[in-house]
Amino acid sequence: MTRLGMVMDLDRCIGCWACAIACAMENHVPQGLWWQQVLTVGGNERDTSGGEFPSLIKSYQPTNCAHCAEPPCIPACPTEAIYKRADGIVLIDYDACNGCRDCIPACPYDAFVFNAGEPLAPGVEPGDGAAEVMPRRPGVVEKCTFCVHRVDQGLAPACVAACPTGVIAFGDIADPESEVARKAARPGAVRDKPELGADPSLVYLPYTKGARQRRSGYAWS
């Protein structure tokens, strides 16, 4: 059975947010909300490292709905607005959503955002982006759809197409012949918070370069 998923190779991620901006444009996500974000793993502020110069450690981690095999959001929704397609994509029926937001804490991956009627970004109007993407009414939750409207046309999600360094592989991770499944099977591939049992379809190849890197410079030689 098909199980669409993503493998993100963090050794290729440069933290540029092209994925997230392509997502926001494609899906006309309201300003200030993100269906996809690029987390800085390191320091407390965006783009800063942890540790002390020069023993720094920093990596970037794109994150979005993991379209889990066992999505904890589905049983958490009192109006049964969240459902999973046969290909594994987890979607929200916006008409059925009552805005209670019980899904937000139920999700281990911070995938859901609540649209309280946030304006779109300056320069973006309802209906911009992909024509197939439905504008959401205020008062519902929303999240990454794996760009289901593109998937149904045989296209990769907008973030995958936009990434300039080829971080994200997308496809059927249940098909052992697929590129995405081969990457997911690489040594070191991890899923976030596996102990929670959601079985996410978002797999990371962790950032490894920092630990292997030689460093030479004036503050420590």
Added chain:
Amino acid sequence: MAGPGTAVGGAEHVAYTACAANCGGRSRLACTVRGGRLVKVEAAPFPDERYTAACLRCLAFPQWVYSPERLQHPLRRVGPRGEDRFERVSWDEALGDIAAKLRELHDRHGGQSIAFTRTSGASAFGNFHRLSSLLQATNFVGGVDMAVHMGLNTALGYRGMYAQDANEWTDRPNAKVVLVWGNNPAETSMTSFRFLLDAQEAGTTIVVVDPRYSATAMHADWWVAPRPGTDTALTLGMLHVIAAEGLVDEEFARAHSTAPLLVRADTGRYLRQSDLTEGGSSAFMEWDPDSAAVRPLAESPRPALEGAFEVGGIPVETVYSLLRRHLQAYDPERVAEITGVSARDITDLARLYATAGPATIGYGYGVDRYVHAEMVTRAGAILALLTGNIGRPGAGVGVASHGGGAYEASLADPMPLPAWARGSAVPNIDVGALPLPVRALVNQGDWLNQRVAANDRLRGFMSELELVVTIDSFWQTSCRWSDYILPASTFLEANEPVRDVLVTRNSVLLREKVIDPLWESRPDADIERDLATRLGFGEYYTASAEEMAQAAVEGSSSPRMAGLTYERLRAAGGALRLDAPDAPHVQYDDLRFGTPSGRGELYVEDLVPLGQHFPIHVEEYEASLASADVQAFPLVFTQNHVRQRAHSSFFNSAWTLGIWPGPILELHPADAAARGVAAGDVVEVFNRRGRVVVHAVPNPDYPPGLCNITEGWKQQQFIEGNLQSLTNPTPSPAQELLWGQSNIPFYDTRVEVRKYPGPAAAAP
């Protein structure tokens, strides 16, 4: 069911163009237009599919184009200059007034009384170069990011100020070692960075030289962090090791560099045949060991690489002997003290570069913005010439500019001007420092924010001008000093089906119209044409943009464009590959250099009076530890380029502002703590030249003693002050001597930082 896949419909079309910003990336873009609105931007297929990519800057174009900062109507100043009070006027009134004033100044004081500045991002056919030439006006030229090119041009031969690129980006996997030097493509050239990642995955060793732990440095196999501005010393240390350990490719140096050329001990000039023979030629001379005599360049089968000789009573020595002696002062121990990079690391880096190649050096503008920066790349060229790391796949030295290094072809000048139509040039670094005959200034873009250092010193100059006009798409720093503000369309807007045409990355691309000009804005080319016509130059502006594009393509004399017609370009959707080989372009693959000797120049005789005939480490410059300002202004202040802007272009895209909300001062946590500064505090950054007030973020990616505000924020995005009021306007004597103008050393700047006692603005 109202599911996420429900279509809302609507007629739409896709228009194709290419980015025009000065990152140089020139991504080819597919722009979705629905109901006349730009609603989506994506990468469009490039003829070479490896270049099909767009970065976040392009993706956010809808917000940039429709931004609230767009200038919508012509404006005229009311009240004193600098008070930001303007009234709306018609195009006819604005251009009529401007033309009348320009005509009056031209008649009374000559064309040189009118100065033009221009900017990237405008149409190639609307950059006001034609009008400034027809007026015989002054052009304010240059700025930053020239010194690295000057150094390479000096060493390897002039091929245009901005054409000294390393090999094409796609060549990186052919290298075994790549030195990414003062270059941060992961944050500036995102669509090119993948070629470094691909090379690394294929086994290439990536060395990143940068004082800061950049997003590029975090991907390096080896991160080398010298003190800011000590890159020439680091290079000379590597050269010392290479020469001392016998790692020089002597056959290559003998055949392709000036290493065996003889230099007169008495004058420091190259020995020429005319020095020895009455009526002799200007040929450079070498020592032929077999005949124990001098011979003109390239006539000896195996000229001496080393040695001192006496020829006709003149003591001479080979360049290579002089260089070896020069390098003795740059032993790794001394260079370690200058750079902070250990002697062992300098030695290892030299060995890696010289023996593990082919090796490529790709410079960025991080090394460019110090007063003696041209010597960095002169020294880098010597590295390449002494080790044979130039002119073959995987081996090259140059600037790793975003779109550069590919096969090039020139477009024709679609409407050549008469010979008398020629303006004059004044380097930007001299404006405000030298008396100028200028009485009117026509700014295209944000000159005050981007092209001048210590800009407070221009207040007098700006105040005394009789006319200041700014042409731009957005409200910005230069607008505030203007008498008239003219709203230009962005490069996505046009009145005609075509805007212009360009050659980039082995291809010819057409910029189609994407949307109509917004509000009352007009394309630059329309503004120039209208103003020129009012000034009586209408006969030089008769062709449409499409006719210009056709003439530019079909009039090209480049063999790589042979047979390429405009019709074919249109039929192909506006993108065609040049007639160029599939293999990545290799710079200098013929090993011919455009220098006086035709060789790669190790030694520059014109710089003997400055003591810089070989690159040297200059002890004292503002950012150095030897600076007299170290106590008063302990922090070196840089302004690196960032992901979300190309210089100041796209400063206002709402999505990127949602991620990076405004300017911040980043500094080492210990430097912040010593000043009582915590994350989010408002600080004043100041020196003798100026000040700016921003929020601070302690960031351990910066070494102690270095702080930074990223380049390209507009004055209105700061709490107070102006970023460019701080920067160093000191020209380089060597650059002025060799090139007639100097780069602006923006990074060669010291500041102090204190918590700002004044009223704190809202948090970012």
